Amino acid sequence: MPSTALDPRFSVVDVSAFSRRHIADIAARKLAAARIPGCFDRAALDSMTAALHRLPTVDYHPVRVAMTRFGPALNDYRTPQGVLEAERYWAAADAAERMWREAAMEPDPARMSLDMLGKAWGAKVTAATIGGRPAFVGMMREINAGTLLHYDDIHLEYPAGLFDQEIVSQLTYNAYLAVPEEGGGTRLWQHRWEASDDTHRQRYGYDPCVVDGCRRVTIAPGHGDALLFNPNHYHRVLPNGQGEEGRRRVTVTFFLGLTPAGDLVAWS
Numbered sequence: 001m002p003s004t005a006l007d008p009r010f011s012v013v014d015v016s017a018f019s020r021r022h023i024a025d026i027a028a029r030k031l032a033a034a035r036i037p038g039c040f041d042r043a044a045l046d047s048m049t050a051a052l053h054r055l056p057t058v059d060y061h062p063v064r065v066a067m068t069r070f071g072p073a074l075n076d077y078r079t080p081q082g083v084l085e086a087e088r089y090w091a092a093a094d095a096a097e098r099m100w101r102e103a104a105m106e107p108d109p110a111r112m113s114l115d116m117l118g119k120a121w122g123a124k125v126t127a128a129t130i131g132g133r134p135a136f137v138g139m140m141r142e143i144n145a146g147t148l149l150h151y152d153d154i155h156l157e158y159p160a161g162l163f164d165q166e167i168v169s170q171l172t173y174n175a176y177l178a179v180p181e182e183g184g185g186t187r188l189w190q191h192r193w194e195a196s197d198d199t200h201r202q203r204y205g206y207d208p209c210v211v212d213g214c215r216r217v218t219i220a221p222g223h224g225d226a227l228l229f230n231p232n233h234y235h236r237v238l239p240n241g242q243g244e245e246g247r248r249r250v251t252v253t254f255f256l257g258l259t260p261a262g263d264l265v266a267w268s
């Protein structure tokens with residue numbers, strides 16, 4: 001049976017600020033996740049969400065899981081062989097950056113988040129680069145119906161490499177701009193992809209049987225929370241509840257990569 005008991009090697013901590021240690025422990029998979037409850041205050045959230053309607057979004061339906069998003073994710077611009085479709089990606093990245101400037105979201109949640117993470121790490125977080133060009137950072141995503149079980153691993157998505165920087169370890173960052181009254185949690189399992197899992201692929205994700213018996217934690221989203229976890233662990237977003245109000249779950253989301261030189265770089 002999956003257990004929700006907090007294992008010392010797989011726990012979630014609530015903190016008032018991220019530290020270098022939190023980031024290093026999540027990168028090393030010693031800590032499941034760290035969260036800053038209410039990292040963004042109500043006034044900042046109100047002004048961010050007021051600007052949401054100024055952003056054109058595209059509906060994104062990877063086989064029946066509906067989400068709406070703004071800004072390109074590198075993972076969606078790769079060929080079946082794991083090569084970047086560069087022309088399409090850069091066109092989308094340029095367009096997203098232009099629209100982002102025009103929407104003038106103040107304060108800028110992606111900027112604030114990168115600054116905060118740089119402070120925690122002790123060195124500025126910069127965008128990962130591809131042929132010298134900075135990747136897009138700061139995708140906004142609305143997921144209301146949950147996602148399938150999956151993991152994210154840039155090395156498996158782009159086996160021949162993608163960035164100018166080598167990535168030793170990967171983290172996911174989420175900032176919650178809007179949360180549902182109930183549901184919408186992030187569930188993580190203490191299990192990393194292994195080759196035998198691929199017999200249980202299910203559309204873009206995996207059959208839940210691959211995490212049977214694994215330790216798990218569920219992190220409920222709160223207004224303005226900031227969350228860090230290691231996406232090599234299998235995870236999924238749970239569907240929003242049925243409550244009449246607050247049915248939207250909107251996050252600003254990007255990945256962080258730790259380089260051999262000890263720098264943190266970001267991409268979406």
Ligand SMILES: [Fe+2]
Nearest residue numbers: 150151152231
């Ligand atoms: Fe993910």
